[in-house]
Amino acid sequence: MAATMETSVKFDADLVRRYDRPGPRYTSYPTAVQFHDSFREAEYRAAAAATNGATPPAPLSLYVHVPFCASPCFYCGCNKVITRNREQAENYLVRLYREIEMQAELFAKDRTVDQLHFGGGTPTFLNPWQLEDLLKKLGWHFQLRADDTREFSIEIDPRTCDLDTVDLLARAGLNRMSLGIQDFDPEVQQAVNRIQSAEQTFAIMERARRAGYKSVSVDLIYGLPKQDRVRFAKTLDMAIGERPDRFAVYSYAHLPHMFKPQKRIKSEDIPSGAEKLALLELTIEKLTGAGYVYIGMDHFALPTDELAIALREGSLHRNFQGYSTHADCDLVALGVSSIGKLGDSYAQNYKTLHDYYQAIDSGHLAVHRGLALNDDDRLRRAVIQDIMCRARVEYARIEQAWPVRFEDYFAREIASLAPLVADGLVVMLERGFELTPIGRLLMRNVAMCFDYYLAAHQQAPQPRFSRAV
Numbered sequence: 001m002a003a004t005m006e007t008s009v010k011f012d013a014d015l016v017r018r019y020d021r022p023g024p025r026y027t028s029y030p031t032a033v034q035f036h037d038s039f040r041e042a043e044y045r046a047a048a049a050a051t052n053g054a055t056p057p058a059p060l061s062l063y064v065h066v067p068f069c070a071s072p073c074f075y076c077g078c079n080k081v082i083t084r085n086r087e088q089a090e091n092y093l094v095r096l097y098r099e100i101e102m103q104a105e106l107f108a109k110d111r112t113v114d115q116l117h118f119g120g121g122t123p124t125f126l127n128p129w130q131l132e133d134l135l136k137k138l139g140w141h142f143q144l145r146a147d148d149t150r151e152f153s154i155e156i157d158p159r160t161c162d163l164d165t166v167d168l169l170a171r172a173g174l175n176r177m178s179l180g181i182q183d184f185d186p187e188v189q190q191a192v193n194r195i196q197s198a199e200q201t202f203a204i205m206e207r208a209r210r211a212g213y214k215s216v217s218v219d220l221i222y223g224l225p226k227q228d229r230v231r232f233a234k235t236l237d238m239a240i241g242e243r244p245d246r247f248a249v250y251s252y253a254h255l256p257h258m259f260k261p262q263k264r265i266k267s268e269d270i271p272s273g274a275e276k277l278a279l280l281e282l283t284i285e286k287l288t289g290a291g292y293v294y295i296g297m298d299h300f301a302l303p304t305d306e307l308a309i310a311l312r313e314g315s316l317h318r319n320f321q322g323y324s325t326h327a328d329c330d331l332v333a334l335g336v337s338s339i340g341k342l343g344d345s346y347a348q349n350y351k352t353l354h355d356y357y358q359a360i361d362s363g364h365l366a367v368h369r370g371l372a373l374n375d376d377d378r379l380r381r382a383v384i385q386d387i388m389c390r391a392r393v394e395y396a397r398i399e400q401a402w403p404v405r406f407e408d409y410f411a412r413e414i415a416s417l418a419p420l421v422a423d424g425l426v427v428m429l430e431r432g433f434e435l436t437p438i439g440r441l442l443m444r445n446v447a448m449c450f451d452y453y454l455a456a457h458q459q460a461p462q463p464r465f466s467r468a469v
């Protein structure tokens with residue numbers, strides 16, 4: 001019988017403070033830091049061919065990256081190009097269409113695309129006709145699933161999307177959207193250079209519902225300059241009042257040495273560590289109090305949402321876009337800097353437009369680095385998936401798929417859980433362990449115990465990962 005998944009979450013200021021250390025978010029294992037440039041086009045083509053030979057081949061998931069934004073949000077750590085020149089979009093689409101053709105040739109024609117995501121940057125930097133055209137092109141080259149089980153989503157910036165575009169995208173087949181909000185407070189918006197009214201945001205949400213989108217998600221950020229509990233409580237109340245299906249509430253990571261726009265944030269405006277913890281506590285209180293389920297790693301969903309159902313049933317999955325219910329897809333990444341996953345390998349496209357255009361213009365795929373997982377990587381990936389998505393690791397379940405005795409293979413890792421057990425993050429079972437409600441909030445600290453590569457990262461002079469809170 002399947003074990004009941006732990007779905008509650010608990011805040012403990014002292015433990016959250018003590019465990020607030022840099023660490024990966026485990027949207028993949030190994031993380032992108034391990035990618036190397038001996039994995040290129042030839043390796044990618046071989047990996048694609050191998051996935052066609054699987055019995056049966058997995059469905060496909062497409063990720064399409066649109067890197068442009070009209071203005072910089074100062075907190076942003078994404079790979080993007082700031083421009084108001086719309087011609088850039090035209091130039092980009094020429095290359096993207098060529099890449100779509102080249103990538104589609106690699107996969108068996110009968111493989112359906114069950115999942116599609118437009119991310120950025122700002123996908124709605126493209127005008128509605130460009131987006132419609134892009135969807136048509138994808139449909140010509142890939143077999144896009146037509147029924148209701150498809151999960152086709154787009155990140156919407158309400159400042160660059162009108163209501164007719166919402167309808168047009170629904171007619172073109174999209175059925176999920178996530179809306180960037182971050183904070184509605186005018187002073188916070190000023191401090192991060194992102195002015196966006198609640199009215200325009202809520203009008204899009206309402207239109208999405210009428211147009212039949214199955215899931216609407218909103219993104220907030222805590223720890224932004226000028227934020228405090230009173231202001232953020234107002235933002236949370238306003239957003240909760242609109243009853244989105246999902247919330248993603250991220251912690252602002254101030255890493256100006258890595259992300260240049262963050263240099264424009266005054267450090268004296270950033271909430272203190274104690275205030276930031278209080279903002280996290282407030283977020284958990286408000287969202288769980290309003291009936292949202294904590295999915296893990298900043299994500300909350302209504303109990304009726306597919307993610308919450310998958311969490312309860314133990315079928316949740318984690319990938320580069322966060323949490324997903326589609327566990328079995330091969331992820332084909334399109335566009336500059338995008339990251340894909342084919343079978344047991346990861347691949348990333350060139351990060352600059354110049355390099356991306358050069359590769360495509362010379363008739364090549366734009367893959368410039370990646371990783372083929374070894375057996376140890378694959379085994380650890382399975383354990384880390386269980387920690388991040390099931391909050392529980394059962395040794396027998398892992399042993400069913402791997403020729404190891406868990407206690408022997410992971411003796412060092414199990415020993416490293418001892419302080420987390422003593423602190424109440426983890427409870428040991430007869431042959432396994434599970435995360436407690438406070439352990440779920442700090443799940444990446446548990447996953448870090450099973451990360452082979454982490455010790456090397458931690459010796460880096462500057463933090464390469466954001467902190468947990």
Ligand code: SF4
Nearest residue numbers: 069072073076078121
């Ligand atoms: S937060 Fe989004 S819209 Fe703002 S700069 Fe970053 S990618 Fe662009």
